[in-house]
Amino acid sequence: MAKLRVLVAKPGLDGHDRGAKVVARALRDAGVEVIYTGLHQTPEQIVEAAIQEDVDAIGLSCLSGAHMTLFKTVMDILKEKGIDDIVVTCGGIIPDEDVTKLKEMGIAAVFGPGTPLQTIVDFHRKIAGK
Amino acid sequence: MPEEGDIKEIAKRKREWEGSTLKRSLDALPERRKAFTTTSSAPIDRLYTPDDTPDFDYFKKLGLPGEYPFTRGVHPTLYRSKLWTMRMFSGFGTAEETNARYKYLLEHGETGLSVAFDFPTLYGYDTDHTMARGEFGKCGVAISSLKDMEILFGGIPLDKISTSMTINGPAPVVWAMYIVAAERQGIPSTKIRGTIQNDILKEYIAQKSYIFPPEPSMRLIVDTFEFGSKEVPLWNTVSISGYHIREAGSTAVQELAFTLADGFEYVRAAKERGLDVDEFAPRLSFFFNAHNDLFEEIAKYRAARRIWARELKETFGAKNPRSWWMRFHTQTAGCALTAQQPENNIVRVAIQAIAAVLGGTQSLHTNSMDEAYAVPSAKAVKIALRTQQIIAHESGVANTIDPLGGSYFVEYLTDRMEEEAYEYFDKIEKLGGVIPALEKGFFQREIARAAYRYQKETDDKERIIVGVNEFVEKKPIKIALIDMDPEGERKHLERLNRLKKERDQKETERSLDRLKKAAEGEENVMPFILDCVRAHATLGETCGVLREVFGEYREPIIY
Numbered sequence: 001m002a003k004l005r006v007l008v009a010k011p012g013l014d015g016h017d018r019g020a021k022v023v024a025r026a027l028r029d030a031g032v033e034v035i036y037t038g039l040h041q042t043p044e045q046i047v048e049a050a051i052q053e054d055v056d057a058i059g060l061s062c063l064s065g066a067h068m069t070l071f072k073t074v075m076d077i078l079k080e081k082g083i084d085d086i087v088v089t090c091g092g093i094i095p096d097e098d099v100t101k102l103k104e105m106g107i108a109a110v111f112g113p114g115t116p117l118q119t120i121v122d123f124h125r126k127i128a129g130k
Numbered sequence: 131m132p133e134e135g136d137i138k139e140i141a142k143r144k145r146e147w148e149g150s151t152l153k154r155s156l157d158a159l160p161e162r163r164k165a166f167t168t169t170s171s172a173p174i175d176r177l178y179t180p181d182d183t184p185d186f187d188y189f190k191k192l193g194l195p196g197e198y199p200f201t202r203g204v205h206p207t208l209y210r211s212k213l214w215t216m217r218m219f220s221g222f223g224t225a226e227e228t229n230a231r232y233k234y235l236l237e238h239g240e241t242g243l244s245v246a247f248d249f250p251t252l253y254g255y256d257t258d259h260t261m262a263r264g265e266f267g268k269c270g271v272a273i274s275s276l277k278d279m280e281i282l283f284g285g286i287p288l289d290k291i292s293t294s295m296t297i298n299g300p301a302p303v304v305w306a307m308y309i310v311a312a313e314r315q316g317i318p319s320t321k322i323r324g325t326i327q328n329d330i331l332k333e334y335i336a337q338k339s340y341i342f343p344p345e346p347s348m349r350l351i352v353d354t355f356e357f358g359s360k361e362v363p364l365w366n367t368v369s370i371s372g373y374h375i376r377e378a379g380s381t382a383v384q385e386l387a388f389t390l391a392d393g394f395e396y397v398r399a400a401k402e403r404g405l406d407v408d409e410f411a412p413r414l415s416f417f418f419n420a421h422n423d424l425f426e427e428i429a430k431y432r433a434a435r436r437i438w439a440r441e442l443k444e445t446f447g448a449k450n451p452r453s454w455w456m457r458f459h460t461q462t463a464g465c466a467l468t469a470q471q472p473e474n475n476i477v478r479v480a481i482q483a484i485a486a487v488l489g490g491t492q493s494l495h496t497n498s499m500d501e502a503y504a505v506p507s508a509k510a511v512k513i514a515l516r517t518q519q520i521i522a523h524e525s526g527v528a529n530t531i532d533p534l535g536g537s538y539f540v541e542y543l544t545d546r547m548e549e550e551a552y553e554y555f556d557k558i559e560k561l562g563g564v565i566p567a568l569e570k571g572f573f574q575r576e577i578a579r580a581a582y583r584y585q586k587e588t589d590d591k592e593r594i595i596v597g598v599n600e601f602v603e604k605k606p607i608k609i610a611l612i613d614m615d616p617e618g619e620r621k622h623l624e625r626l627n628r629l630k631k632e633r634d635q636k637e638t639e640r641s642l643d644r645l646k647k648a649a650e651g652e653e654n655v656m657p658f659i660l661d662c663v664r665a666h667a668t669l670g671e672t673c674g675v676l677r678e679v680f681g682e683y684r685e686p687i688i689y
Binding site for chain 1: 249250252253255260261262263264265268269337338339377378379465468469470502503504578581582585586588589595598599606607611685687688689
């Protein structure tokens with residue numbers, strides 16, 4: 001089986017990259033091929049990178065409160081392009097009431113503050129197993 | 131402190147104690163863990179005695195408050211004359227909503243203002259820019275024009291209150307907006323007091339709200355130093371910040387060392403321009419984090435004051451004692467707030483705030499319990515402010531100066547952190563200085579490593595975080611979050627569009643052209659930026675001109 005490829009992405013202007021980097025490193029240490037976009041990516045750039053890099057999953061991180069707009073735009077673009085084989089997860093400062101809405105948009109998992117790294121690694125191992 | 135002979139005796143008796151009294155105790159009741167560490171994973175011994183600081187010299191190490199090396203504080207009476215400024219970092223939604231929040235906080239006893247801007251403002255974009263999507267008013271207030279700035283401070287007399295503004299990339303522009311807003315209240319720039327963060331080096335290192343590359347950014351900062359020392363003499367033109375370095379995951383020592391290294395870099399840059407150190411250094415201020423580990427934080431502040439005083443005096447040749455003063459603001463650690471059982475955050479914040487006060491802070495922001503979710507609700511922010519008032523008026527910690535001075539443990543820790551900071555200064559020097567080091571990703575790598583270790587230790591329960599990895603409750607969290615005006619963004623954009631229609635467009639364009647020429651040349655840009663603001667050029671337009679001239683910074687990707 002080919003190595004799992006994950007794009008860790010920071011949409012919008014939010015500069016809080018501690019979580020994204022910690023998750024990127026944990027996935028890398030677990031044997032996942034990680035591509036980190038760096039900061040200040042537009043949703044369009046993120047989808048483009050996901051296609052170019054042929055990833056199996058995208059992990060979106062936002063702590064500024066703009067997640068409902070930015071994550072939705074990413075999901076909309078994926079839908080427009082007919083991409084349904086990339087698993088999208090997210091993390092950041094996300095109130096409980098938004099979690100349900102994000103899942104309805106098609107986001108597979110929301111990793112909120114306090115999530116152990118192992119939970120995130122295990123989730124991705126499951127994708128790889130499929 | 132004891133004489134040398136006594137220290138030998140103490141060391142000898144300690145060894146005997148370890149072999150007898152202590153051994154018996156450990157045999158019967160072992161310690162809870164193999165190693166005890168600080169929040170920053172630094173080792174802490176069981177007991178500290180005078181032999182841990184064998185070369186302790188009271189006047190060399192501590193001195194008296196208000197005197198070199200200022201370890202005990204920069205003011206001779208500290209909080210007995212004037213309490214620290216209670217300055218709550220606030221901003222959300224529209225200028226109107228934030229203005230109402232400021233009045234609410236002042237009414238409840240806040241003593242200084244502190245502006246939180248939203249992300250578009252922090253990057254010098256107006257709300258109508260594509261990159262601003264979804265960000266309006268989320269992390270702070272949106273300020274796109276002078277008009278917004280005037281509404282923000284409407285009914286607040288700017289000659290009576292000091293204002294701190296967390297703004298970096300676009301700092302000269304936002305500062306100019308404040309100066310002109312005051313001017314239009316009839317208050318000259320010589321009377322306004324406050325701080326702009328304006329610390330670009332830590333933006334590259336940690337907070338990431340940079341715009342331009344390092345070289346033009348440093349030029350802009352020195353422009354503000356030069357302008358401020360002449361025209362806005364009561365203003366702190368930079369707040370050299372460790373806060374964000376720590377939030378990004380650094381240890382306490384990294385926060386201390388990287389912040390001071392940034393400070394030295396600004397002093398060097400200003401001296402290279404030919405400015406007299408004693409003219410600008412008294413207006414340099416600092417900003418530190420207060421994390422959970424009480425003693426580590428207190429030692430950090432004390433070490434910071436001592437190092438700064440020594441370097442300004444010895445290395446940079448400052449003669450005015452005011453130049454040696456490290457004055458600092460503190461904010462409790464946002465990264466220590468937990469989303470789980472949010473009410474527990476009230477207790478964490480109280481402990482962190484006590485550390486800042488015991489460390490001699492000049493001003494303090496206390497986080498609200500709900501800030502792991504959003505900007506605070508009115509109720510949460512009031513509790514946070516009340517926490518400071520209780521510490522000030524009920525706890526007794528403000529009654530005497532540096533009450534932990536002379537503690538064997540705190541003095542040892544202060545010395546150790548100072549030494550470790552100097553080790554970092556050497557490393558940075560070897561990399562060619564702060565800017566080459568950050569271009570090589572040195573700081574970013576150090577911080578990322580520490581952040582990862584912190585998370586691993588939490589996951590492995592080597593560190594316990596109440597409610598997160600121990601004493602966990604499964605029930606869903608119910609907490610009332612802030613209510614913002616859902617029409618805020620529309621109203622803000624309407625105002626922006628109206629402004630663009632109603633202003634003298636020719637004059638606006640002329641002012642922007644003149645700024646462009648000044649930026650391309652070597653003149654101080656501040657007077658030109660002020661003219662742009664007076665001509666109602668927006669934040670995005672003014673920063674746009676500077677973006678054209680200076681280009682934008684792209685960071686190395688490191689994790």
